[in-house]
Amino acid sequence: MALVSCVCDHFSFVIFFSRRNGIQSLNVLDYIINALTQQFNCMVMLPSIFLILVADLILSDLNNGYAGLILTRARSRLSWLLAKICVLFVCAFLFTMICTVIYLISGLLSGLPLDFTWSSHSLFTEETSPSFVLIMIECLYIFGLTAYGTFLLMVSLILRNTVFTWGTGAFMNILSYVAWLKMREIEKWFPTSQMMFLSQYPNKLIVNTPGFTTHWSLTYHFLLFTFSVLLGLLLFRRINLTRSI
Amino acid sequence: MDKINNLVEFTKVSKKLGNKQVLNDINLTVASGEVVGIVGPNGCGKTTLLRLVTGLIYPDRGEVRVSGRAVRLGLIGELPASVGALIESPAFLPQLSGLKNLTILADIQQKINEQAVREAIKRVGLDPDNRKPVKSYSLGMRQRLGIAQAIMEKPNILLFDEPTNGLDQEGKILFSGIMKEQVEQGAAVMMVSHNKEEINRYCDRVFMIQNGTLHPVREQRDKSWLIITNNLSDLEHIYQQGLLLQITERVDGYPAGICKGKWKNRDEMMSFLTEIGVKTVDVREVENDYI
Ligand SMILES: Nc1ncnc2c1ncn2[C@@H]1O[C@H](COP(=O)(O)OP(=O)(O)OP(=O)(O)O)[C@@H](O)[C@H]1O
Ligand SMILES: [Mg+2]
Numbered sequence: 203m204a205l206v207s208c209v210c211d212h213f214s215f216v217i218f219f220s221r222r223n224g225i226q227s228l229n230v231l232d233y234i235i236n237a238l239t240q241q242f243n244c245m246v247m248l249p250s251i252f253l254i255l256v257a258d259l260i261l262s263d264l265n266n267g268y269a270g271l272i273l274t275r276a277r278s279r280l281s282w283l284l285a286k287i288c289v290l291f292v293c294a295f296l297f298t299m300i301c302t303v304i305y306l307i308s309g310l311l312s313g314l315p316l317d318f319t320w321s322s323h324s325l326f327t328e329e330t331s332p333s334f335v336l337i338m339i340e341c342l343y344i345f346g347l348t349a350y351g352t353f354l355l356m357v358s359l360i361l362r363n364t365v366f367t368w369g370t371g372a373f374m375n376i377l378s379y380v381a382w383l384k385m386r387e388i389e390k391w392f393p394t395s396q397m398m399f400l401s402q403y404p405n406k407l408i409v410n411t412p413g414f415t416t417h418w419s420l421t422y423h424f425l426l427f428t429f430s431v432l433l434g435l436l437l438f439r440r441i442n443l444t445r446s447i
Numbered sequence: 448m449d450k451i452n453n454l455v456e457f458t459k460v461s462k463k464l465g466n467k468q469v470l471n472d473i474n475l476t477v478a479s480g481e482v483v484g485i486v487g488p489n490g491c492g493k494t495t496l497l498r499l500v501t502g503l504i505y506p507d508r509g510e511v512r513v514s515g516r517a518v519r520l521g522l523i524g525e526l527p528a529s530v531g532a533l534i535e536s537p538a539f540l541p542q543l544s545g546l547k548n549l550t551i552l553a554d555i556q557q558k559i560n561e562q563a564v565r566e567a568i569k570r571v572g573l574d575p576d577n578r579k580p581v582k583s584y585s586l587g588m589r590q591r592l593g594i595a596q597a598i599m600e601k602p603n604i605l606l607f608d609e610p611t612n613g614l615d616q617e618g619k620i621l622f623s624g625i626m627k628e629q630v631e632q633g634a635a636v637m638m639v640s641h642n643k644e645e646i647n648r649y650c651d652r653v654f655m656i657q658n659g660t661l662h663p664v665r666e667q668r669d670k671s672w673l674i675i676t677n678n679l680s681d682l683e684h685i686y687q688q689g690l691l692l693q694i695t696e697r698v699d700g701y702p703a704g705i706c707k708g709k710w711k712n713r714d715e716m717m718s719f720l721t722e723i724g725v726k727t728v729d730v731r732e733v734e735n736d737y738i
Contacts, residue, residue: 266538267534267535267536267537267538268538268539268540269503270498270501270503270532270534270537271537271538271539271552271596272552272555273501273502273503273526274501274526274530274531274532275552275555275556275600276526276555277525277526277528278521278523278524278525278526279502279523279524279525279526280523280524281523435523435524438524439520439521439522439523439524440505440520440524442464442503442504442505443503443504444464444498444503444504
């Protein structure tokens with residue numbers, strides 16, 4: 203519920219930033235794809251909103267004492283951590299879906315036809331169907347937000363502060379964006395760049411990063427996720443699960 | 448056998464929080480059916496001691512054993528089983544009802560069904576069918592829900608951190624009934640309280656934390672004795688010895704009073720009374736009044 207209301211709060215914001223300069227969407231599907239691959243929206247806006255929602259996933263439980271109620275019943279700390287990561291995955295899934303639905307609605311409201319033909323092929327390779335492109339984008343979002351979110355949960359365990367955690371996330375998002383604008387060749391090393399389907403080879407951007415493919419992104423997510431879980435486990439089995447100071 | 452009987456065992460436990468050495472070289476055992484009280488000034492580490500039992504924090508040095516198993520991080524951060532705890536003010540999910548909150552918690556272990564959760568809620572004098580969210584609960588209601596949460600899965604070990612905080616008279620009576628019941632069922636209870644009277648009533652042994660170390664305050668439970676005398680002046684004489692004495696109703700027409708103290712058995716009590724020159728009609732050990 204909190205997730206839904208938060209997303210709605212940011213609704214107007216999202217729409218504002220989702221208009222890609224200069225490209226005219228001809229139908230709703232186009233509109234959604236454009237919105238989800240708009241560079242600022244994709245690399246800074248949406249991940250930051252997501253982080254606001256999940257940054258205190260662990261810390262709030264520790265700070266208000268709810269963790270105590272859970273942990274006296276859980277078998278190990280690991281199981282609690284894994285449960286949190288599952289929650290994070292569900293959040294990432296819902297968040298992506300809700301974003302898509304918001305764009306769908308706003309696209310329909312602005313009078314675009316509900317049509318599955320392809321009008322953005324100037325940007326994507328002709329042979330990929332639009333629904334495939336959309337599915338790829340959604341997958342990148344869901345896995346990306348899960349992996350990135352897990353990473354930041356671990357950061358939150360180190361920093362023990364929600365605001366600093368979110369700040370770290372926002373800073374990295376902006377770094378991704380700056381890399382996209384100025385240093386396209388190192389873009390593929392930043393976390394939220396991975397969600398930017400458009401810049402991945404073989405999509406037709408004027409500047410492409412060599413070796414930056416969807417496959418690369420999925421691997422990147424997987425490694426980031428594994429690394430975060432391992433790091434989290436190492437930290438989590440030792441730390442004092444009390445209120446942070 | 449002895450090992451199993453001791454449900455909680457601290458051996459040379461030290462714990463540092465932040466840069467404060469909160470606990471230092473703590474040794475303590477709590478047996479089944481025993482209530483141990485922990486007292487001490489604010490910030491001396493009482494809550495920390497209870498947290499060590501739950502595994503929310505691990506000791507820096509020494510060992511905490513719960514139900515015979517050491518609480519240590521292991522590979523996956525193991526946590527002891529069968530511990531019911533009410534530590535500081537409990538936090539529930541504010542937008543859900545009390546019943547929903549507790550069923551969510553019960554679902555983690557799946558030891559008990561909803562019926563048992565309802566019973567636990569009734570036991571603390573709340574209505575399980577109250578659909579109001581917990582955020583609308585008063586302090587005392589939350590505390591009651593916290594107690595229900597701690598006892599609902601019938602744990603072997605109970606940790607109570609200021610359990611009667613915010614409870615009204617009825618709540619306190621309910622709580623003492625719960626304590627009695629839990630002790631009879633063989634639970635080991637550790638209780639932190641700032642209320643002297645409460646500590647005296649419930650606890651078999653009392654310890655004080657001072658500068659991080661544990662000092663015994665009382666090593667055994669005071670027993671209550673009903674002393675029946677020929678005349679009131681004898682009772683008065685006992686009172687003048689500086690003992691806790693409460694005059695009660697006459698027994699068979701003789702004046703009587705209840706005295707609390709450390710005497711182990713009737714003989715010891717009798718010889719004490721003879722020593723101070725009190726003639727008695729009868730002396731009986733009585734149940735500590737729980738109310
Ligand atoms: N997370 C933490 N980080 C650093 N220091 C802490 C932390 N939690 C507690 N402390 C310190 O440990 C000491 C013991 O705290 P604890 O909560 O055990 O006290 P307490 O005896 O329960 O006090 P009270 O009577 O107020 O409940 C305090 O001095 C506190 O400042
Ligand atoms: Mg305390």
